[in-house]
Amino acid sequence: xxxxxxxxxxxxxxxxxxxxxxxxxxxxxxxxxxxxxxxxxxxxxxxxxxxxxxxxxxxxxxxxxxxxxxxxxxxxxxxxxxxxxxxxxxxxxxxxxxxxxxxxxxxxxxxxxxxxxxxxxxxxxxxxxxxxxxxxxxxxxxxxxxxxxxxxxxxxxxxxxxxxxxxxxxxxxxxxxxxxxxxxxxxxxxxxxxxxxxxxxxxxxxxxxxxxxxxxxxxxxxxxxxxxxxxxxxxxxxxxxxxxxxxxxxxxxxxxxxxxxxxxxxxxxxxxxxxxxx
Numbered sequence: 202x203x204x205x206x207x208x209x210x211x212x213x214x215x216x217x218x219x220x221x222x223x224x225x226x227x228x229x230x231x232x233x234x235x236x237x238x239x240x241x242x243x244x245x246x247x248x249x250x251x252x253x254x255x256x257x258x259x260x261x262x263x264x265x266x267x268x269x270x271x272x273x274x275x276x277x278x279x280x281x282x283x284x285x286x287x288x289x290x291x292x293x294x295x296x297x298x299x300x301x302x303x304x305x306x307x308x309x310x311x312x313x314x315x316x317x318x319x320x321x322x323x324x325x326x327x328x329x330x331x332x333x334x335x336x337x338x339x340x341x342x343x344x345x346x347x348x349x350x351x352x353x354x355x356x357x358x359x360x361x362x363x364x365x366x367x368x369x370x371x372x373x374x375x376x377x378x379x380x381x382x383x384x385x386x387x388x389x390x391x392x393x394x395x396x397x398x399x400x401x402x403x404x405x406x407x408x409x410x411x412x413x414x415x416x417x418x419x420x421x422x423x424x425x426x427x428x429x430x431x432x433x434x435x436x437x438x439x440x441x442x443x444x445x446x447x448x449x450x451x452x453x454x455x456x457x458x459x460x461x462x463x464x465x466x467x468x469x470x471x472x473x474x475x476x477x478x479x
Contacts (some may be wrong), residue, residue, distance in 0.1 A: 277468045280363040281353060284374070287404040288353075291411055292346040298325060299344045306337040330416045342428045343415045350473055351439040352410070354463040355449075371399035372406040376450075377413055419448040439464055 272278040302325065305318055314322070326335055329343040359376040360368035367373040371387045379386060379398040386396035400406040414420045422445035430437050443460045450456035463469065 272468050272471065274362070274468070276364075277357075277362050278472075280357065281468070281472050283363070284353065284356060284403060284407065285349070287407050288349055291404065291408055292349070295344060295411065295415070296346050299341065299346075302337055302340055302344055306341070309337065341431075342424050345415070345424075345427055345431070346437075347411050347414055348437045348439045348442065350464050350469060351442055351460075352407075353469055353472075354439075354443075354460055354466070355410075357466070357469070358459055358463045367397050367399075371397065372403050373398050373400060374403075374406055375410045375413070377406075377409060420446070422448075 302322070305314060305322060308314060308318075322337070322340070323333060325344070326333060326340060329340065331340060331343065356363075356374040359365070360374040363369070363374065367376065367387055371385075373387070377398050379396045381396050384396060385399040385401075387399045389395035389397055398406075398409065400409065414423055423442060426442055426445045427437060430441075440461055443457055443464065446460065447453050447457055452459070
């Protein structure tokens with residue numbers, strides 16, 4: 202009888218969980234990857250990751266530090282603080298996937314992968330819009346973080362420090378466009394031909410931005426430049442990576458100039474210098 206009750210309880214829990222995931226996923230077209238298995242037993246060196254110095258809850262409390270009162274605008278500080286925790290967590294999720302892929306690449310050079318590992322990699326490739334025959338080396342080019350300084354600079358520029366209509370109403374801080382057939386849309390003025398994606402939360406918008414840089418053809422040069430830094434064992438250079446985003450905006454080289462200036466912005470520099478000292 203106890204066994205029967207346990208089975209019924211598990212069945213009910215499973216149904217409720219499925220319903221919850223389905224409900225939360227409606228209108229959200231960003232990728233999802235199971236990162237529970239396999240776990241990495243041989244992680245990469247942490248100092249290769251820009252977020253390694255700020256990956257704890259305690260360090261996220263920097264937003265409350267009096268030292269950040271030097272911001273030229275309180276709204277600018279609040280904008281950075283509103284996005285930073287989610288940005289860090291999303292980068293951590295991607296980096297965990299990277300560690301797992303790196304471990305499996307090393308394992309595959311000496312032995313066969315298990316069926317569970319092979320299936321996990323197949324799902325990961327699909328999530329990053331790669332063909333099933335893509336190599337693990339090719340997969341690693343896509344599965345990587347977006348430096349926080351670049352992410353924040355683009356968010357600040359594209360959204361006017363969070364004040365644009367697309368940011369306020371649709372949690373779209375990066376001007377990412379979509380399709381009326383698959384996405385929730387905000388229309389650019391009266392032009393019904395331009396769909397600017399609308400998200401249900403800030404973290405959805407941030408996740409879709411990271412996916413955009415990690416999957417789209419227009420961001421291929423970004424991924425290749427990032428891979429060059431990894432191969433050289435060097436830290437990711439946000440200014441150099443920004444140089445590859447000439448297709449991100451119709452402004453081309455002028456957009457890159459603006460992004461570079463934004464990354465040199467006193468507020469952003471202050472924020473990340475404070476973070477590095479925590």
